[in-house]
Amino acid sequence: MTDGPAAPVGRWTVGTLAEVDRLGDRLVRLRLEVEDRVDHWPGQHYVIRLRAEDGYTASRSYSVASDPGDPLLELMVECLPGGEVSAFLYDEARVGDRFELRGPIGGWFTWHGEATAVCIGGGTGVVPLVAMLRHARRHGLTDRLRVCAVGRTLDTLPYVRELLDAGAFVALTRENLATPLGVARVAAPPYLDEVAPLVEGAERAYVCGSVGFASYAVRLLQEAGMLTRSIRVEQFGATGQ
Amino acid sequence: MVITRGFTGRPRRGRPDRLPPGQYDAGEEWPVLTAEATPHLVPEKHTLTVDGAVEAPHTWSWRELHALPGSSYAGDIHCVTTWSKLDMTFSGVSLDQLWRRTRPRDGAAYLLAHSTTGYTTNLPLADVTGGRAWVVWAEGGRPLAPEHGGPLRLLVPHLYFWKSAKWVTRLELLTADRPGFWEQNGYHDRGDPWLEQRYQGDP
Numbered sequence: 001m002t003d004g005p006a007a008p009v010g011r012w013t014v015g016t017l018a019e020v021d022r023l024g025d026r027l028v029r030l031r032l033e034v035e036d037r038v039d040h041w042p043g044q045h046y047v048i049r050l051r052a053e054d055g056y057t058a059s060r061s062y063s064v065a066s067d068p069g070d071p072l073l074e075l076m077v078e079c080l081p082g083g084e085v086s087a088f089l090y091d092e093a094r095v096g097d098r099f100e101l102r103g104p105i106g107g108w109f110t111w112h113g114e115a116t117a118v119c120i121g122g123g124t125g126v127v128p129l130v131a132m133l134r135h136a137r138r139h140g141l142t143d144r145l146r147v148c149a150v151g152r153t154l155d156t157l158p159y160v161r162e163l164l165d166a167g168a169f170v171a172l173t174r175e176n177l178a179t180p181l182g183v184a185r186v187a188a189p190p191y192l193d194e195v196a197p198l199v200e201g202a203e204r205a206y207v208c209g210s211v212g213f214a215s216y217a218v219r220l221l222q223e224a225g226m227l228t229r230s231i232r233v234e235q236f237g238a239t240g241q
Numbered sequence: 242m243v244i245t246r247g248f249t250g251r252p253r254r255g256r257p258d259r260l261p262p263g264q265y266d267a268g269e270e271w272p273v274l275t276a277e278a279t280p281h282l283v284p285e286k287h288t289l290t291v292d293g294a295v296e297a298p299h300t301w302s303w304r305e306l307h308a309l310p311g312s313s314y315a316g317d318i319h320c321v322t323t324w325s326k327l328d329m330t331f332s333g334v335s336l337d338q339l340w341r342r343t344r345p346r347d348g349a350a351y352l353l354a355h356s357t358t359g360y361t362t363n364l365p366l367a368d369v370t371g372g373r374a375w376v377v378w379a380e381g382g383r384p385l386a387p388e389h390g391g392p393l394r395l396l397v398p399h400l401y402f403w404k405s406a407k408w409v410t411r412l413e414l415l416t417a418d419r420p421g422f423w424e425q426n427g428y429h430d431r432g433d434p435w436l437e438q439r440y441q442g443d444p
Contacts, residue, residue, distance in 0.1 A: 001277060001359035001360055006279070006426075009440065009442070014243055040352065051245050052248050053244055053249075058248075058251070058263075058265065059263055060323060061322055074432075084251055088248055097246055098243050098245075098246075100242070100245075106427060108276050108423075108426050109276070129361045199364075215279060218278040218279070222278070228278050231277065233277055233278060235274060235275065236274075
């Protein structure tokens with residue numbers, strides 16, 4: 001866990017919702033105009049703080065999906081059962097709403113082209129990888145980034161079309177997936193022989209997803225020969241205990 | 242300060258005596274957050290070293306650590322990502338026991354905790370003396386799971402939980418502060434949840 005140059009850090013500011021899209025019954029994409037924005041590095045996150053009239057607040061962190069070159073800040077939020085912030089954003093947010101925002105935050109799970117990297121994301125864990133991919137495309141760095149995206153179904157995996165178009169390897173675990181050659185990939189988590197070619201020559205790996213997903217992906221990377229110390233992890237969610 | 246249109250939030254039960262500002266009660270869940278691959282360590286082979294600015298550096302084997310007078314913490318923990326978990330019970334050894342054996346030198350003022358993974362976190366020595374910090378191997382009477390820092394983690398429950406380094410193997414005492422992993426990556430040097438010291442630049 002070595003150091004690099006310090007990642008940008010932003011203070012509290014305000015974002016105005018410029019675009020909002022509900023995608024299916026669980027995902028909401030928010031695009032915000034951020035006052036005095038500090039440009040982030042792909043992989044960093046923002047905190048959204050909701051404030052009630054009596055001063056009560058609730059805040060949560062969300063990875064940024066946009067690349068720094070995007071004039072708006074894009075977040076993809078998954079509505080969690082009973083989620084105080086995510087459910088509010090899914091149910092209530094509309095264009096013109098103003099939110100307290102803080103970011104960018106986090107200096108570890110970042111990539112801005114400095115190393116050849118393999119990324120594995122599960123579900124909304126693909127969001128920071130999308131920021132990396134967009135950054136890579138904008139700056140002609142796509143040969144330095146290999147992405148593996150894992151979801152249950154095509155309809156529930158955020159950004160799946162963009163990922164496929166960008167040449168990411170997509171594995172669906174609950175339904176078969178038609179590949180560009182017309183052959184179906186049978187529903188399954190990614191296999192070692194599917195991930196190994198992505199790992200070859202990669203100096204670093206990024207894993208983002210639920211706790212269970214992250215431990216699966218880390219093991220897969222280790223089996224494919226990735227050095228444990230070169231694996232950066234961002235996980236979310238809970239264990240039952 | 243911007244009021245969020247239409248936001249009322251959850252019922253204000255339980256606040257404010259137990260939950261620091263901006264925190265929510267995670268209930269039964271115990272979220273897992275790490276920046277690196279979870280190591281799977283053999284408890285019986287795990288050791289803990291105290292060195293740096295001490296008179297008598299020492300390494301405890303797993304068995305020797307368990308032979309020290311035990312101590313436990315019953316109470317709450319608070320993660321910077323805004324969840325808090327109430328009524329936890331951790332068992333282990335108070336760091337005071339380790340300082341008794343190793344005797345911090347006069348100028349020792351900071352602790353840098355090291356994990357087997359290379360993770361580090363820095364703390365003022367004052368925050369980890371006087372019965373406020375432990376190394377622990379069990380929670381709720383069960384061995385700590387690897388994803389929660391087992392076999393051994395630091396426990397400093399009055400500060401945000403990233404200070405409670407998982408898989409701790411070395412406590413290095415310092416005369417001058419040296420930022421740890423998250424502290425170099427934008428997080429606060431002290432991390433008091435009641436002052437909301439989450440990120441660099443907070444009060």
